[in-house]
Amino acid sequence: MQVSQSVLVFLCRRMALHLRKCFLHPVRSRLVLPPQRIKSLYTTFDGFDEDEIREKLQRFPGGSVDLSKQTSGIAVLTVNNPGRMNAFTGTMMGELKDRVDELEQWTDGKGLIVQGAASTFCSGSDLNAVRAISNPQDGMKMCMLMQNTLTRLLRLPLVSVALVEGKALGGGAELTTACDFRLMAPGSEIRFVHKHMGLVPGWGGAARLVRIVGSKNALQLLSTARRVDPDYAASIGLTEEILASSDVSRSLDQAQKWLSDHTKGPSAVIRALKKVVVSGRELPLDEALRTEKEVFGTVWGGPANLEALAQGPKRK
Amino acid sequence: MQVSQSVLVFLCRRMALHLRKCFLHPVRSRLVLPPQRIKSLYTTFDGFDEDEIREKLQRFPGGSVDLSKQTSGIAVLTVNNPGRMNAFTGTMMGELKDRVDELEQWTDGKGLIVQGAASTFCSGSDLNAVRAISNPQDGMKMCMLMQNTLTRLLRLPLVSVALVEGKALGGGAELTTACDFRLMAPGSEIRFVHKHMGLVPGWGGAARLVRIVGSKNALQLLSTARRVDPDYAASIGLTEEILASSDVSRSLDQAQKWLSDHTKGPSAVIRALKKVVVSGRELPLDEALRTEKEVFGTVWGGPANLEALAQGPKRK
C-alpha cells in the first residue's frame, strides 16, 4: 500500500484529536461521567488488579464497615472493629469499597457521616494484616485500593462529614481527610502518627491534608506527628466545629443536625452544589469553569428551578 | 507518492512540537499574549456563538453597565439597573462584555472598582430574561458568555476591587468573586442564594469562590445559602476591609483611597505585578515561574527600573 500525504495528514489529525482526548479527558471524566466509568484512579495500566489484592486481603478478616441510609438523604458509614480501635482488617478494606459502590448508586443521597464504632474513630490499618504484607509491592497495592476508594468517597455528590470521637490515628487520620468536613467531639484527637511507624501516609492522606490545611501545616503535622486536639484543629482549619458535649450518645445527633443545615433542599440541587465544589477544588480554573457550566445545565430549567421561578423574586 | 521513514520521522517530530504547543499554549497564552488573542474561554469549538447568544439576549433590554476611566488610572464600573436591584438584563450582559473589551485596551489603567448603582451591589440575573431562556442549552450559552466576560475581568492587568454596598445576591455574589478584592460597607451582605432558586452558580462563581475562601467555606456558603455579613466575610477571607462608615456618599471615596495605596507607581509596573499574581494563582508552579520570568523581562531595564537604579540603594 502506498500512503499519500493527504492520508498522512488525515491520520495525524485523528491522532491529534485522540491525544487531546487522552490528555484532557482523564481528569474531567471522573467528575462528569456517570459513576460506573469513574471508579478507578488506578487501572490495570498501573499494574493494579483489584481482584488479586482483594483476594490477598481476604486472608486478614475481622470487623465490618456498615452503612445505614436514611430517608432524610443522609447516610451513616460506620467503621466497626471496636476490639482494635476500629483498625482496618483486610476484609474491611474490601467492604469499604463495596459501601462506596453502593453510595455512588444512591441517587437520592445528599449527605454522609463517617464515624467509628464504640465512640472512637479509627486507628488505621490492622497491624496483623500489615505485618503479613510488609513487602513494598503488596504495600503499594493496598495503597492503590484504599486511594481508589477514598478518592471516590471524597468525590461522592454528597456533603460528607467525619464525626471524630476518641482517636483518629495514622490511616484513621487519613480517613478524616476523605470527607468535606470534620466535626470533633470534646477530648478527641487526630494524629498522623506515621513517622513513629517508620511510614508516610499512603492512603492519600498527605495529598488531601495539604489541600485542607495548607502545605506548611501539613508538613508540621506529619513531621512532628503531634496530637491535634479540637482547639488546635479549629485554629488550622482541620475541623469546622467542636461538638458541644462529650456525651457520646448525643454526638451522632449533633452531627446529623449540623449536616442537615447543609442538605436542606432537593437532592438534585444539593448534589449539583457538591459537584461544582469538587471541580472547583480539583481542576485548573479553565476546566473547573467548564464543569461548572455543565453542572449548571443539569439544574437550569429543572423542577426545583422552575418552581422557584414560578414563586417569583429571590428569597432574601 | 512514496513516503520514506525519514519523512515520517520528520512529520512526527513536527506534529509532536505542534501538539506540545497546543497543550501548553492555551493556558499560558491567555496570560501573556495581547488581549485580542485571549478573549475567549469558550470558542466555536465549544459550540459557543457569541453573536447568536447576544442577539437572543437583546430581547431582554433594560439598565446599563457604565464605565468611567479616571486620569489616576482607576476606573469605576457601575452595574446600573436600580429598579431591579441592579439585576442583569440581557442587554446588560452584552454591555458588560463591551466594557471589559474597553478595559483590555486601556493600557494606562492600574485599578478598577466594580460597584452597583444606588447603594446596592447586584442581585444576579433579571428573572424576566431568565424565565424566557429556561432551557438548558440557552442557560449554558448565557453561562459561557458571562464566564468568558468575568474570567477576562479577573485577568485584567488592573488591581480590582468589588465595592459591596447593600446586597450581592446570586449572580451578584458571583460577580464579587471576579475581582481581586472585596470591600464591604457596614450592613451589606453577600449571599449565594442559588440553592433557593434550585440552581448552582454558573457564572464561574463556585470555581472562583473555592479559590478565595477554600473549598470547605465555599461548600458551606453554597449548601446553606447563608447570609454573609461583613464580619463573617472578614473571618473567612471573603472581604479584605470593612468600610468605616455606612454614609453611602463616602463609600466610593473610601474604596478609591484604599485602592490607590495599591496602585501608586508607574502603570507598567503595577500591571506587571498583577500579571505575576494572576499566573501565580492560575498556573501550575512550573508554568507560573516561566511566566513570572517573562513578565520580569518586560520591566527589567525599563524606564522605571533604570530610574530607580540611577537613584541608587533600595528605599527601605
Place this chain on the structure above:
Amino acid sequence: MQVSQSVLVFLCRRMALHLRKCFLHPVRSRLVLPPQRIKSLYTTFDGFDEDEIREKLQRFPGGSVDLSKQTSGIAVLTVNNPGRMNAFTGTMMGELKDRVDELEQWTDGKGLIVQGAASTFCSGSDLNAVRAISNPQDGMKMCMLMQNTLTRLLRLPLVSVALVEGKALGGGAELTTACDFRLMAPGSEIRFVHKHMGLVPGWGGAARLVRIVGSKNALQLLSTARRVDPDYAASIGLTEEILASSDVSRSLDQAQKWLSDHTKGPSAVIRALKKVVVSGRELPLDEALRTEKEVFGTVWGGPANLEALAQGPKRK
C-alpha cells in the same frame, strides 16, 4: 520504502506513548527521579545556557554562600556579604547553585536553615551586578539561574526554614519563600520592595508567595511594597514562629531547636515525609496521590517500619 498502514498505526501508537511520557513526566520526574535528572526547570530548549550565564556573572565577584552540614542531619546555609546587607553578587548566585547541588547529594540530611550573615537576612541582588546586565535578555537569564536554584532548594527532601533577622528585601524576601517555613526574629522585616525598583519578582518569589499566603495577600504585599513585621507576617501565615528574644547570638540556637522537633527520627522517613508534601503542594490531586503511593513504597517494609512493627502497637 513503502509504508503499510499497520506500520503507520504502530508508529502512531509509539508516538502517542512517547508524547504521553513527555507531557506527564516532566512534572513527576522532578519529584521522583534521582536529583541528577531533576536539576533544571530550564534547559537549552528554553535558550538557557548555564555556563554562559555563570561566566557572565563571574565578572561581578564578592561575598560567598557558605554551607555547614551537621551530624544531626541539619545544615546551615549562610548568605554572606555583610558589607552589602548580604546582597547577591554574580559569583554568589553561582555558589548558591553549587551549595544546592551539594545538598541534593547529602543523603543523610533531614533539615536546612537558611540565614544571612551578621544578623540580617538578605537584600536581594547586588546593584553593581544588576546595573551591568540591565538588558531584558540577561535579566531573564539571571532569573532562569536563580529560579532553577531556588526551585531545587524548595524541593530538597529536607525540612527547610528561613531564619529571618534584620531585613529580607526584594530578592531577599523572595529567598525566604524558597523554604518550607519562616522564623522571624523580633524587629525583623520581610519586604517585597520590587515596585520601588520598577520591578516585579523574578526569582519565583511571586509564584511561591501566592502559594504561601494566597493570591490576595500576595497582591497586597507586592502592590503596596509594605513592610511586613513579625506580627503581620504571623497573621497572614508568612511566618510560623516569632523568636522569643532579639539576642542575635541565640537566634540560630532557637531555629535549630524549632527545626529539630520536625526532624527527629530516621532520615529516610523524614525525607519521605517532605517528598509527599512537595508532591501534595505541586501536583494535581491524581498525580499527587500516585507520587504518595510511590514514596510510601520506599519506606513500607523498610528498616524503620519493621522495627516499629516489631515493637507492636502504635505509640499514642
